[in-house]
Amino acid sequence: MKVVNANEMREIDKRAIEKYKIPGIILMENAAYALLEEIERLNGKRITIVCGTGNNGGDGFALARLLLIRGYDVEVFCFSDPEKVKGDARINLDILLNMGIKVYNDLNKLENSIRYSDVVVDALLGTGLSGEVKEELKNVIDAINKGRLKLSVDIPSGINSDTGSIMGTCVFADITVTFECLKLGHILSEGKEASGKVIVKKIGIPVSCIEEQSVKIFTSDKEYPISLIKKRRLDTNKGDYGKVAIIGGNYKMSGAIILALKSALRSGAGLVCGVFPKTILDRVGALVPEAVYFPCEEKHEHIFLDDYCLNILFQKSNAIAFGVGIGNFDELLHPLQYILEHYEGPLVIDADGLNVLSRNKTILKSAKSKVILTPHPGEMSRLTGYDIDYINKNRINVAKSFAKEYNSIVLLKGSSTVVTDGEFIYINRTGNPGMATAGSGDVLTGVLVSLLGQGYSPFEAAILGSFIHGISGDRAYQKHGYGLTAMDLVDNLGFLFKKDIGSIKLE
Numbered sequence: 036m037k038v039v040n041a042n043e044m045r046e047i048d049k050r051a052i053e054k055y056k057i058p059g060i061i062l063m064e065n066a067a068y069a070l071l072e073e074i075e076r077l078n079g080k081r082i083t084i085v086c087g088t089g090n091n092g093g094d095g096f097a098l099a100r101l102l103l104i105r106g107y108d109v110e111v112f113c114f115s116d117p118e119k120v121k122g123d124a125r126i127n128l129d130i131l132l133n134m135g136i137k138v139y140n141d142l143n144k145l146e147n148s149i150r151y152s153d154v155v156v157d158a159l160l161g162t163g164l165s166g167e168v169k170e171e172l173k174n175v176i177d178a179i180n181k182g183r184l185k186l187s188v189d190i191p192s193g194i195n196s197d198t199g200s201i202m203g204t205c206v207f208a209d210i211t212v213t214f215e216c217l218k219l220g221h222i223l224s225e226g227k228e229a230s231g232k233v234i235v236k237k238i239g240i241p242v243s244c245i246e247e248q249s250v251k252i253f254t255s256d257k258e259y260p261i262s263l264i265k266k267r268r269l270d271t272n273k274g275d276y277g278k279v280a281i282i283g284g285n286y287k288m289s290g291a292i293i294l295a296l297k298s299a300l301r302s303g304a305g306l307v308c309g310v311f312p313k314t315i316l317d318r319v320g321a322l323v324p325e326a327v328y329f330p331c332e333e334k335h336e337h338i339f340l341d342d343y344c345l346n347i348l349f350q351k352s353n354a355i356a357f358g359v360g361i362g363n364f365d366e367l368l369h370p371l372q373y374i375l376e377h378y379e380g381p382l383v384i385d386a387d388g389l390n391v392l393s394r395n396k397t398i399l400k401s402a403k404s405k406v407i408l409t410p411h412p413g414e415m416s417r418l419t420g421y422d423i424d425y426i427n428k429n430r431i432n433v434a435k436s437f438a439k440e441y442n443s444i445v446l447l448k449g450s451s452t453v454v455t456d457g458e459f460i461y462i463n464r465t466g467n468p469g470m471a472t473a474g475s476g477d478v479l480t481g482v483l484v485s486l487l488g489q490g491y492s493p494f495e496a497a498i499l500g501s502f503i504h505g506i507s508g509d510r511a512y513q514k515h516g517y518g519l520t521a522m523d524l525v526d527n528l529g530f531l532f533k534k535d536i537g538s539i540k541l542e
């Protein structure tokens with residue numbers, strides 16, 4: 036599913052009106068019908084509608100008319116001078132006034148109306164919000180937030196459509212009905228929570244009109260990225276599903292490689308090889324008997340990897356992951372550089388692998404193959420030099436420009452993980468805060484290397500991997516709530532890898 040920013044939506048809207056000659060008032064009427072359809076599902080009779088002076092308010096005025104005609108008990112509010120309402124919104128306001136409907140501008144009355152309403156409709160501010168919400172609307176937003184059931188038109192008022200940030204204050208909606216495309220603000224940052232359940236409705240804009248926009252950001256829907264999962268032929272064996280190697284682990288962090296190995300197996304890799312210091316062989320062997328092992332010497336508390344043993348590994352593996360629990364040591368930069376310069380298969384660099392890489396990120400430019408990097412904001416900060424706050428506020432641009440400059444796939448973790456190849460951007464929506472737990476990233480690495488080994492392209496593997504990782508977290512949450520652990524994620528990984536994958540439909 037495509038995701039647009041406010042400017043792209045305006046362009047699409049403008050093209051529909053100017054090139055396709057669809058009058059704006061028709062789009063607004065269709066938007067009102069789309070809202071009506073959702074309100075009718077809610078079975079409430081008393082509806083309060085709070086309108087702003089722009090087209091978001093216009094959608095609200097048109098909705099009020101449709102509800103009144105159907106016998107709903109509706110009260111309409113607008114807290115600005117009606118003279119400021121222009122264009123299509125003005126037409127809809129005038130129709131209401133001509134019908135003898137009063138539009139109130141009284142905060143006490145609003146609070147009272149909301150107290151006795153089944154649904155409050157927030158049509159105050161939409162994609163046209165600029166800057167912080169003005170002082171005079173703050174009390175109005177507070178009042179809306181007291182509503183029993185809050186439905187926001189297009190986007191919760193006060194949420195920035197491009198970043199999802201709260202612009203001073205915002206409505207926290209139960210349901211948001213948006214038009215034609217998801218907006219970035221619905222899925223990023225605080226906007227994700229503020230939007231509640233988001234319903235995307237068509238309002239009569241031709242598909243070609245949207246396609247002309249060449250939108251480069253997309254997210255999951257009921258079919259995608261599940262549709263990327265390859266079906267298995269019956270006449271296949273383990274050799275068909277990849278031989279993957281995971282390099283990592285040290286005496287103090289053996290759990291990381293155990294989790295990654297288990298995850299790679301649970302997400303379908305044919306053969307999984309653990310490459311770690313000998314000192315942890317007994318632990319890993321006891322806990323992951325299904326893997327094969329490539330125990331190495333240990334020097335000064337970290338794995339010792341010389342070029343000779345790396346070359347052996349290259350011949351045995353069609354995908355490699357480097358970094359889980361490996362420790363952050365200067366001496367590991369050489370093996371990482373050697374892998375980048377000589378290994379021809381796809382590579383995942385994670386965790387301490389990224390910290391090692393931060394010592395000299397230019398080695399990425401000599402990589403022989405595509406690399407997936409999976410930083411969390413702290414690791415991204417070490418890689419780029421930007422502070423974490425800046426990264427969180429500019430997740431898409433930071434990930435995209437790094438991926439482009441270093442010709443790699445970046446999977447920037449966090450709520451709404453961003454995956455990019457430097458041109459296209461996938462924003463993941465599966466997962467929950469319970470996954471902010473030790474070992475969660477090691478599980479993701481195992482999934483990614485497993486998918487690479489099974490022949491998915493690096494960009495597909497990163498998209499699918501982040502999606503599957505989130506789904507396993509959502510399934511683990513059902514049972515363990517926020518007490519879920521990384522091993523619970525592993526236990527839930529296999530669910531999507533089934534014979535009848537095409538029939539699995541998600542909400």
Ligand SMILES: NC(=O)C1=CN([C@@H]2O[C@H](COP(=O)(O)OP(=O)(O)OC[C@H]3O[C@@H](n4cnc5c(N)ncnc54)[C@H](O)[C@@H]3O)[C@@H](O)[C@H]2O)[C@H](O)CC1
Pocket residue numbers: 044048062063066087088089090091092093094159160161162163164165166167168169172188189190214215
């Ligand atoms: N194809 C579509 O998606 C359609 C969308 N519609 C709706 O139109 C709005 C966007 O309308 P627009 O007039 O551009 O902007 P808004 O109504 O969101 O806001 C403008 C309004 O708000 C005031 N304002 C701006 N910033 C602030 C602020 N910081 N504090 C207070 N007030 C502010 C400004 O002065 C204007 O009065 C979209 O969201 C959809 O709901 C169409 O109806 C159908 C087609």
Ligand SMILES: [K+]
Pocket residue numbers: 091157158159160161187188189190191192
């Ligand atoms: K709104």
